[in-house]
Amino acid sequence: MSIVTLITGLIKKVLKHLLKDNKKVWSLKKQAIFFSILSDLLSAGFSLRQSLISIQNIMPEFYSVSHKVKKNLLMGTKISDALKENISKSTYYQLLIAEQHGEMEKSIKQLGSLLERRVEQQNKLKSLMVYP
Numbered sequence: 512m513s514i515v516t517l518i519t520g521l522i523k524k525v526l527k528h529l530l531k532d533n534k535k536v537w538s539l540k541k542q543a544i545f546f547s548i549l550s551d552l553l554s555a556g557f558s559l560r561q562s563l564i565s566i567q568n569i570m571p572e573f574y575s576v577s578h579k580v581k582k583n584l585l586m587g588t589k590i591s592d593a594l595k596e597n598i599s600k601s602t603y604y605q606l607l608i609a610e611q612h613g614e615m616e617k618s619i620k621q622l623g624s625l626l627e628r629r630v631e632q633q634n635k636l637k638s639l640m641v642y643p
Contacts, residue, residue, distance in 0.1 A: 535596045539633065542598055543626035545573060550620040559584065590615075602626070 548570065552562035560581060567577045576597055583593035591606035602622065609618030
């Protein structure tokens with residue numbers, strides 16, 4: 512086996528691993544939906560645990576992540592770390608800062624709104640690019 516074949520095989524494995532990991536990160540739209548629902552539930556007086564259980568029931572596509580986050584929170588993990596593999600880096604750091612400075616409910620609400628605006632902006636940009 513030549514060295515070129517070995518290197519090519521190694522590169523393919525690394526790329527496959529990198530692409531596989533990126534699939535865990537939710538789209539902006541999915542992140543916006545999750546944080547908007549979470550914000551609404553927290554504003555309505557639900558605890559974080561109750562909110563995650565409600566999200567599991569309301570939105571089945573979030574069931575596995577909500578369940579995992581709930582388990583991690585019970586073990587003492589921060590919400591930012593529990594969601595880290597499913598959210599973008601910027602969203603992760605916004606949550607991390609919110610945890611350090613308090614006002615988590617307010618920060619989650621702002622995060623949901625920000626993500627919704629970004630989705631709207633992306634959709635507008637796409638529609639402008641399609642326009643002849």
